[in-house]
Amino acid sequence: WCGANNLFLNVDKTKEMVVDFRRAQSNQSPLIIDGSSVEIVKSTKFLGVHLADNLTCNLSFKNHINQVTKTAFCHLRIFLRQETSISDVEKLVHAFMTSRLDYCNALLGGFPASLINKLQLVQNAAAKVLTRSRKYDHITPILSSLYWFPLKIRIDYKLLLLTYKALNSLSPCISSLLTHYNPSRSLRSQNSGLLVHTRIAKSTKGGRTFSHLAPKLWNSLPDSVRGSDTLSQFKCRLKTYVFNVFYT
Helix, strand or coil, rough: CCCCCCCCCHHHEECCCCCCCCCCCCCCCEEECEEEECEEECEECCCCCECCCCCCCCHHHHHHHHHHHHHHHHHHHHHHHCCHHHHHHHHHHHHHHHHHHHCCCHHHCCCHHHHHHHHHHHHHHHHHHHHHCCCCCCCHHHHHHHHHCHHHHHEEEEEEEECCCCHCCCHHHHHHHHCCCCCCCCCCHHHHCEEECCCCCCCCHHHCCHHHHHHHHHHHHCCCCCCCCHHHHHHHHHHHHHHHHCCC
8 A cells, every 4th residue: 555655665664453242352463565674563642642452441541541641740849940930830730731631632531530530630630739729628628619520520521523524424433423313113212312332231331332331321411401502602502511510
């Protein structure tokens, strides 16, 4: 393929990762390109996300979470050394920390709280710095004063945005993963925009898939939010609904 498109493949920088969903993984022969074998790795970084070869394991994204946490705390320590105002620190936090916490966070949907809490510690530390709060102050009122959602809510929010886009032809590549609920007999819920929530045998294998998480979150929304006419209207109504549910 590279030769047909006038491209040169650097074998020394090429890595191979075999994604095997079986618990007992089999040995894989190395890939040979132009007489050179490609190195087989257990994890790699792709578009800023650290991926492991066993995506069904809870630890598959542990390296990614640890890296994001380490980088974010490093930025926060640098901000504290600078003699800048709180408003400037807030801009830096959103530019270098919040952006990292939100980047591809939909991939973390369905993960156990023990992993998500590592990222939550980053947000908590940044919030206490901005509000000049003490170390052991309760974090919920602090996040509420900043109008920040916790990491778990931010992940669900991103999944719901993807769901709305998929249902309204804004993300056609994932539209086939969702199915509208059409009951066999006439019911009041048939026109409420519900989705079919598929059952899974094991939460570790299918519980974190978009096709399972999205219908569960979408069906929990009120009709006024699901029936939004535009994406901007959906975002506004969703933020208002989530804020009222979580903080009131």
